[in-house]
Amino acid sequence: MFWRKTRAAIERFHPVHQGLIWQRTASVTLPPAEWDAVVASLARHAETVKRRKWRLPDRTVAVLVPLIRVLCEDVAPKGAIGITADLRGPKVPEKTGPSRKFPGRGRVRNITEWFAHDPWLAVRAELRDGSVLELTVTDRVRYRRIHKVNPRGKHKVKTKSKAVQRITARRTLQPGQEVRRPGSPPPRSVGVRIKSAKRTVISATAKLGPAPAEQDQLQWILAVATEPFRWTPPAATVRRTA
Amino acid sequence: MNPCAVTTGFFVLGRCGRPSVTVCRCGRSVCARHVDPQGQCPECAAAQAYADPFHPGWARGYRRRYYEQSSGMYNDAVWYSRFDSYDRGQFDAGDGFDVGGYDGDGFDGDDGNDWVDS
Numbered sequence: 001m002f003w004r005k006t007r008a009a010i011e012r013f014h015p016v017h018q019g020l021i022w023q024r025t026a027s028v029t030l031p032p033a034e035w036d037a038v039v040a041s042l043a044r045h046a047e048t049v050k051r052r053k054w055r056l057p058d059r060t061v062a063v064l065v066p067l068i069r070v071l072c073e074d075v076a077p078k079g080a081i082g083i084t085a086d087l088r089g090p091k092v093p094e095k096t097g098p099s100r101k102f103p104g105r106g107r108v109r110n111i112t113e114w115f116a117h118d119p120w121l122a123v124r125a126e127l128r129d130g131s132v133l134e135l136t137v138t139d140r141v142r143y144r145r146i147h148k149v150n151p152r153g154k155h156k157v158k159t160k161s162k163a164v165q166r167i168t169a170r171r172t173l174q175p176g177q178e179v180r181r182p183g184s185p186p187p188r189s190v191g192v193r194i195k196s197a198k199r200t201v202i203s204a205t206a207k208l209g210p211a212p213a214e215q216d217q218l219q220w221i222l223a224v225a226t227e228p229f230r231w232t233p234p235a236a237t238v239r240r241t242a
Numbered sequence: 243m244n245p246c247a248v249t250t251g252f253f254v255l256g257r258c259g260r261p262s263v264t265v266c267r268c269g270r271s272v273c274a275r276h277v278d279p280q281g282q283c284p285e286c287a288a289a290q291a292y293a294d295p296f297h298p299g300w301a302r303g304y305r306r307r308y309y310e311q312s313s314g315m316y317n318d319a320v321w322y323s324r325f326d327s328y329d330r331g332q333f334d335a336g337d338g339f340d341v342g343g344y345d346g347d348g349f350d351g352d353d354g355n356d357w358v359d360s
């Protein structure tokens with residue numbers, strides 16, 4: 001039992017942290033102080049756990065931790081942040097759609113194509129100005145398995161993938177919260193919709209192809225989240241009562 | 243005593259407003275909760291912790307860069323100046339003082355005792 005000590009150390013991690021190790025998922029709503037405890041636990045991971053099999057999913061440190069930090073800035077102590085993260089990647093069976101086989105031409109015998117639908121992040125945060133921010137990130141991956149025969153009659157199979165991504169940010173305002181159209185439209189990659197009701201809802205959507213690289217992912221999520229905040233003047237974002 | 247001029251929040255900006263105990267080298271008045279052991283405000287302290295999101299001050303250090311990037315992407319100078327003027331203390335949002343964003347210290351926003359009005 002060479003890894004017994006590591007396993008014992010993992011059992012002392014925050015339960016949300018443990019879930020990210022064992023299931024590579026998290027689905028929980030917590031107040032900011034408790035998210036701080038989750039992040040503090042995750043911070044100890046790299047020095048404690050050396051086994052590759054038990055490493056954190058890449059998006060934990062690249063996306064989840066900084067996003068939690070950002071949201072904690074805007075959520076009052078008694079507010080809540082709900083995060084549903086499925087960081088198992090697009091290749092698990094539940095995310096895989098049906099495949100179709102196409103006949104090939106020339107040396108290509110056939111091409112098998114299928115899509116994976118990977119909604120890997122959903123966030124809901126009750127902000128301290130009384131509005132509610134909801135974010136989602138979904139990857140759609142196209143796989144093509146190409147079966148070739150080379151001139152010497154040798155069979156080769158190669159799988160190519162191409163990912164696109166959809167990011168949505170929806171902010172539901174407090175009743176009566178002031179709405180003001182921003183001076184410039186959003187960039188072409190971001191669409192915006194305003195639903196005027198008792199509580200105005202501002203929704204921004206971006207479809208990105210190709211999906212952003214890991215190191216740009218957080219920046220893209222925050223960029224889409226920006227649009228709903230441009231629609232409220234700063235004075236209305238500061239309230240004296242929680 | 244000047245109120246603490248530290249900008250709180252990320253998308254939802256506010257200003258701390260507690261009584262300050264010192265002045266940071268950037269000129270900002272800082273309260274006891276927001277001053278670091280070197281006498282710096284959170285943003286000056288976090289400027290050194292840019293790269294590490296595990297650092298508790300990371301979001302405050304990243305915030306200025308976020309506003310620069312997003313106002314560039316949206317071609318919206320007003321969006322950046324909203325943050326910048328706020329952060330430089332030029333922004334007077336009427337009752338611009340905060341209700342206490344989360345400070346990571348268990349501070350309860352309902353406890354109004356250490357808030358000042360202006």
Ligand SMILES: [Zn+2]
Nearest residue numbers: 246258273276
């Ligand atoms: Zn302060």
Ligand SMILES: [Zn+2]
Nearest residue numbers: 266268283286
């Ligand atoms: Zn400073």
